[in-house]
Amino acid sequence: MSGTACQCQEIECAEVEIDYTLLDKIIRDDYGGNREAMIMMMQAIQRVYRFLPEAAVKYLSQVIEVPLTKIYEVATFYASFSLEPKGKYILSVCTGTACHLRGSGGMVEHISKRMGIAPGKTTADMKLTLETVNCVGACAVAPVVVVDEKYYPKADIATLNDFMDRLDAE
Amino acid sequence: MKVLNIVLNGKAVTAKMGQTILELAREHNVFIPTLCDSPALEAAAMCRLCTVQVIEGKWPKFVTACNFPLRRDAEVVTDSPEVRHGRKLIIELLMARCPTSPELQRLAVDYGCDLERFAPLNDDCVVCGLCTRACEAVTGRTLSLAGRGVAIHVDTAFQKASEYCIGCGACVQICPVNKIAMEDVDGERRIILHGKIASRVKLPQCTSCGKHFGPVIDLQQVMERMGEHKIPPPNASVCPECSRRNLAIKLGKRYFEQYGVFEDEEGQANAG
Ligand code: SF4
Ligand code: FES
Ligand code: FES
Numbered sequence: 462m463s464g465t466a467c468q469c470q471e472i473e474c475a476e477v478e479i480d481y482t483l484l485d486k487i488i489r490d491d492y493g494g495n496r497e498a499m500i501m502m503m504q505a506i507q508r509v510y511r512f513l514p515e516a517a518v519k520y521l522s523q524v525i526e527v528p529l530t531k532i533y534e535v536a537t538f539y540a541s542f543s544l545e546p547k548g549k550y551i552l553s554v555c556t557g558t559a560c561h562l563r564g565s566g567g568m569v570e571h572i573s574k575r576m577g578i579a580p581g582k583t584t585a586d587m588k589l590t591l592e593t594v595n596c597v598g599a600c601a602v603a604p605v606v607v608v609d610e611k612y613y614p615k616a617d618i619a620t621l622n623d624f625m626d627r628l629d630a631e
Numbered sequence: 632m633k634v635l636n637i638v639l640n641g642k643a644v645t646a647k648m649g650q651t652i653l654e655l656a657r658e659h660n661v662f663i664p665t666l667c668d669s670p671a672l673e674a675a676a677m678c679r680l681c682t683v684q685v686i687e688g689k690w691p692k693f694v695t696a697c698n699f700p701l702r703r704d705a706e707v708v709t710d711s712p713e714v715r716h717g718r719k720l721i722i723e724l725l726m727a728r729c730p731t732s733p734e735l736q737r738l739a740v741d742y743g744c745d746l747e748r749f750a751p752l753n754d755d756c757v758v759c760g761l762c763t764r765a766c767e768a769v770t771g772r773t774l775s776l777a778g779r780g781v782a783i784h785v786d787t788a789f790q791k792a793s794e795y796c797i798g799c800g801a802c803v804q805i806c807p808v809n810k811i812a813m814e815d816v817d818g819e820r821r822i823i824l825h826g827k828i829a830s831r832v833k834l835p836q837c838t839s840c841g842k843h844f845g846p847v848i849d850l851q852q853v854m855e856r857m858g859e860h861k862i863p864p865p866n867a868s869v870c871p872e873c874s875r876r877n878l879a880i881k882l883g884k885r886y887f888e889q890y891g892v893f894e895d896e897e898g899q900a901n902a903g
Contacts, residue, residue, distance in 0.1 A: 530763070530767070530773065530788050530793075530795075531775070533786075533788040534777060537779070538779045
């Protein structure tokens with residue numbers, strides 16, 4: 462998503478170059494073009510682009526012959542799918558009950574303030590997406606912060622500042 | 632087939648295995664209010680208005696009549712203080728979403744609803760999902776229920792005007808709160824949802840009178856989706872009005888020309 466991204470400055474702009482041979486590999490080779498594996502295909506596509514580009518979703522709909530509206534329903538239903546481009550890093554703060562009691566709300570606020578983004582949003586430089594999740598299943602080490610699938614147990618403001626300092630330095 | 636013994640509001644009746652409570656109630660002229668049910672579509676139990684009480688075995692429970700299949704002997708109560716109490720809440724919630732629906736207003740009066748209880752959302756859509764189900768049934772592929780929970784709403788894919796709409800207007804017809812509009816302007820048919828254009832379908836021009844009529848549907852595709860591969864799609868170039876008039880003229884000529892009815896050059900039938 463970096464070098465080939467389009468020049469336009471609109472935040473809404475979600476144009477990325479789609480590699481259709483790669484899509485074909487995912488849809489046809491990896492999952493045999495079987496529409497029952499649709500969600501797994503969507504996950505695989507999202508792993509490639511870090512979100513679900515419209516063109517890729519349309520292509521998927523054509524190949525597996527599932528109406529676009531159905532795929533859109535699924536994509537908007539599950540919080541783990543995103544139709545908007547995500548930042549280079551995805552920082553998820555757990556706001557489940559245990560983590561909430563151990564102050565994850567304040568952590569979300571802290572990041573929001575420092576990075577200038579609301580939860581669910583991405584910084585203008587596309588570096589960081591801030592997300593909240595409801596219980597990642599590690600309540601014993603609450604509060605938990607997850608950065609790109611790496612878990613940080615017993616996180617605190619210092620952990621976050623560390624991370625954001627590194628981000629700023631990049 | 633096994634016959635079930637059901638006590639419907641205190642009256643002993645029989646039901647077929649798998650019959651829904653709503654079907655049974657209608658058979659016996661028992662009224663249950665519904666909003667998201669259509670005999671043409673599979674029940675989706677979205678509006679919850681049809682909630683009734685059923686006792687199968689020991690415990691009474693509340694279920695939606697439109698999609699609850701009877702499988703055992705049971706007792707069904709469609710109207711009791713408890714049922715009305717539950718329904719009242721549902722109507723209050725629906726009214727908060729959509730206070731302009733006459734249907735709902737009537738129910739609100741009937742159930743003595745407290746309309747101050749919930750802050751109005753004024754969304755005007757009760758998210759019954761009928762339009763999306765109708766759209767899917769006619770192979771339209773235009774409307775979908777996006778999001779979930781409190782954020783669920785009717786939308787087109789990627790919030791863009793759909794390319795797959797066939798302009799049939801089924802969604803407009805079926806919406807219980809008349810939230811969807813359809814208009815034919817500038818040679819195209821538009822479906823308007825939430826005040827936004829949800830789809831545009833080109834209208835063909837009559838080769839005879841020049842008026843726009845019916846939408847241009849990719850019938851080939853529609854028929855394929857319906858599994859009718861071999862039937863060639865009809866392709867009208869004349870609007871229904873002209874085609875009727877032309878046929879009348881043709882018939883008139885065949886049978887009445889000899890009487891001199893068609894004397895004028897234009898070939899216009901002048902006999903009423
Ligand atoms: S637009 Fe109308 S038919 Fe569609 S979900 Fe809303 S209320 Fe139901
Ligand atoms: S609440 Fe955060 S891991 Fe369970
Ligand atoms: S009619 Fe049964 S839930 Fe709407």
